[in-house]
Amino acid sequence: MSRALRIAAVAALGLLAWQALVTLAGLPRFILPGPGRVFSTLWTSRALIAEHALVTATEVLAGLGLGAALGFASAILFAASPAARTLLRPMLVFSQAVPVFALAPILTLWLGYGLWSKVAMALLIIYFPVTSGFFDALMRTPPGWLELARVMGAAPGRTLWRIRVPAAMPGFASGLRLAAVYAPIGAIIGEWVGASRGLGYLMLLANGRARIDLMFAALVVLALLTLLLHAGVDAACRRLWDGRGPASAR
Amino acid sequence: MTAPALRVAGTARIGGTTVFGPVVLEAPGGRWTCLLGPSGVGKSSLLRVIAGLGAGVAFAGEVAAGDGAPLDGRVALMAQDDLLLPWLDAEANVTLGARLRGKAPPRARARHLLAQVGLADHAGRRPHALSGGQRQRVALARTLMEDRPVVLLDEPFSALDARSRAQMQDLSAGLLAGRTVLHVTHDAAEAARLGDRVLLMTAAGIAPVDPPEAAPPRPFDAPETLAFQGGLLRRLMEAR
Numbered sequence: 001m002s003r004a005l006r007i008a009a010v011a012a013l014g015l016l017a018w019q020a021l022v023t024l025a026g027l028p029r030f031i032l033p034g035p036g037r038v039f040s041t042l043w044t045s046r047a048l049i050a051e052h053a054l055v056t057a058t059e060v061l062a063g064l065g066l067g068a069a070l071g072f073a074s075a076i077l078f079a080a081s082p083a084a085r086t087l088l089r090p091m092l093v094f095s096q097a098v099p100v101f102a103l104a105p106i107l108t109l110w111l112g113y114g115l116w117s118k119v120a121m122a123l124l125i126i127y128f129p130v131t132s133g134f135f136d137a138l139m140r141t142p143p144g145w146l147e148l149a150r151v152m153g154a155a156p157g158r159t160l161w162r163i164r165v166p167a168a169m170p171g172f173a174s175g176l177r178l179a180a181v182y183a184p185i186g187a188i189i190g191e192w193v194g195a196s197r198g199l200g201y202l203m204l205l206a207n208g209r210a211r212i213d214l215m216f217a218a219l220v221v222l223a224l225l226t227l228l229l230h231a232g233v234d235a236a237c238r239r240l241w242d243g244r245g246p247a248s249a250r
Numbered sequence: 251m252t253a254p255a256l257r258v259a260g261t262a263r264i265g266g267t268t269v270f271g272p273v274v275l276e277a278p279g280g281r282w283t284c285l286l287g288p289s290g291v292g293k294s295s296l297l298r299v300i301a302g303l304g305a306g307v308a309f310a311g312e313v314a315a316g317d318g319a320p321l322d323g324r325v326a327l328m329a330q331d332d333l334l335l336p337w338l339d340a341e342a343n344v345t346l347g348a349r350l351r352g353k354a355p356p357r358a359r360a361r362h363l364l365a366q367v368g369l370a371d372h373a374g375r376r377p378h379a380l381s382g383g384q385r386q387r388v389a390l391a392r393t394l395m396e397d398r399p400v401v402l403l404d405e406p407f408s409a410l411d412a413r414s415r416a417q418m419q420d421l422s423a424g425l426l427a428g429r430t431v432l433h434v435t436h437d438a439a440e441a442a443r444l445g446d447r448v449l450l451m452t453a454a455g456i457a458p459v460d461p462p463e464a465a466p467p468r469p470f471d472a473p474e475t476l477a478f479q480g481g482l483l484r485r486l487m488e489a490r
Binding site for chain 1: 301302303323325326327329331332335337346347349350363396479
């Protein structure tokens, strides 16, 4: 209850500051519309915004799911195989040297204007944090557990699966929490570069037609989507994996 | 299961620094041997060499079982840290070895062992819901589950309060009877209670000290136990 109250207080303060800025600076509504105007547009254009929001949400969720699965698998591969580590990890780091933004036009060229170029963008942007967070955790298994497994006569594969992976899940979770915030960025960039649907597309369209209130309404929905996604991922991670691994090992 | 004697002779180094040795350690088969010594003398490193965990330590010498067969797969280890996996309940922790070897977990036997260590009602609890003493009992059940003739104990009771420690000592002495136990400790009272054989490890090497006649676990308040404990402590103090 107090948490809900705190969130409401923060939101109210933010809206108040927003309105104060508009009123005191005398900003015209084609530069920064007030919250009242944005929310009334949000209501009147709700069907339009919802349609585009659904597209963006699909892209984000697909990118998040695929990126998390790919990151999970890659980190395990790196942890299990020194050869893969030597050969592929430098490529992983190098891939981060190329700004994902710069790849957007290429992905649009290859994958088209539809859903998949945006899914690929979201995937690319979250792949690194998920993989490296999980990999680091896999390499930091408390040595006592590994020694116990060795004395017990465990095969390396089973030690990986039964001890190192479960112990590293908090690391995977922290990568996933970051990914929940990054994935929408990837999808929106993808939509800016070339799309006919989605909140990013709607914002560009509204901007072009000087519908700044609609642009802000789409932005508000996008921010809410991201917050919701982060809260959902956070809650799931907390429920599944908190209280494990090195942090809780005595 | 006949428990073999243990013999270790040699020197261990990390880089150019001597960790211990040259030492000769002999632990009779099927008996409880306490290896007592001050911190930093290399007791734990010696135990780890026997367990085959000497990574980073160069050991020159021999580690042998009295029956001539290799020690591989005949050793169980219990450490000061209970090493329970926090995401598994007590029963699953006890059967960890079987899972790690790809065998079906022997659940009935795990429950029996948990009952033996007094945790029959706690099989479904995770480590965070157990006290330190209870966690160490689960670790003892896990060690017994391995059913190895040689059991290496690395100060397993030293983090417990005095009462839990005495209880764990009695429990372990009963349940590990008949196995070759090598128990590393820095506690003279513990060595005086538990050792069939007591070895004092100092920088000068390993020397046996004859314990009282009474069979372990000896009463902690018996005059002979206390006198022996006092004597051990004096030798510890006088060691370099």
